[in-house]
Amino acid sequence: MESVKEEITGDTAARGDAALAAAQDTFGVTYLYPWQRLVIANILDAAGYSDEVKAEDAAYRGHQIVLLPTGAGKSLCFLVPALLLSGPTLVIYPLLALMADQQRRMNDGGLTSVTFRGNQSADEREENFRRIREGAKIILANPEVLQNERLVARLAQCGIAHAAVDEAHCVSEWGDSFRPAYLTLGKILEKLKVPVITAFT
Numbered sequence: 594m595e596s597v598k599e600e601i602t603g604d605t606a607a608r609g610d611a612a613l614a615a616a617q618d619t620f621g622v623t624y625l626y627p628w629q630r631l632v633i634a635n636i637l638d639a640a641g642y643s644d645e646v647k648a649e650d651a652a653y654r655g656h657q658i659v660l661l662p663t664g665a666g667k668s669l670c671f672l673v674p675a676l677l678l679s680g681p682t683l684v685i686y687p688l689l690a691l692m693a694d695q696q697r698r699m700n701d702g703g704l705t706s707v708t709f710r711g712n713q714s715a716d717e718r719e720e721n722f723r724r725i726r727e728g729a730k731i732i733l734a735n736p737e738v739l740q741n742e743r744l745v746a747r748l749a750q751c752g753i754a755h756a757a758v759d760e761a762h763c764v765s766e767w768g769d770s771f772r773p774a775y776l777t778l779g780k781i782l783e784k785l786k787v788p789v790i791t792a793f794t
Contacts, residue, residue: 612637615676616669619702625669632659632670632791639789640678640754658761658792667793668695671757672704675730680754683732683787685739685778687760692733699731706731709738718744725751736774739781749785756782761792 612633616622625633635657661667675682686692692708699706707721707729725732732753739745758778782790 611677612673616673619676619704620669620672621702622669625673626666628661629666629670629673632657633673636671636674636755636789636791637677640674656790658794660794667759668698670793671755671759671791672699672731674755676704678754680752681725681730681732683734683748683753683756683785685756685758686733686735687772689735691759692735696733704731705729706733708733709744710735711738722747722751736772736778736781740774740777745781745784753785753787755789755791756785756787758790758792761794 612630613622613625616625639657659667659670661670671682671684684695686695689710692710696706696708705724705728707724709718709721709732721729721732732748732751
């Protein structure tokens, strides 16, 4: 598939463990927990990644819900696949503070990311799209900024390979009250033509 990188380098990848190689090279992680490996394998399988890992048939439907406690390494479950997929990964966060923290972590690891949020200038948005064209791996956004139809139309042309909805419990906890934008995420992801969607909570 066009949305998948076909080659990964490094000694670990040569042994067939591209996910661990990516985690080591970018984040300095020496071990992936079994639940992380399963989630990563599901995402890569659903996206058509042709490494040696295979997951359950549910992955081929392109959707999964991941429930893990705080500190269990949820972020690596979508950051590691982002390194292997050629198309960018869209990560939807509920809070700007979480987006900023993750962007700092990605920058520390040398993982290129862009952030879309409210009150950005046209020049800032264009700079983000330029970086996406040049290979930015992660697109960070919150539900509210994705209400912008022009932005969604532009993002739909970016070949997003995977969308991760972090803190997905907010859909039910906040969607009916003060964050109605959460209730629109399903339709937005359809407009973005995202083939693989994972909800994390």
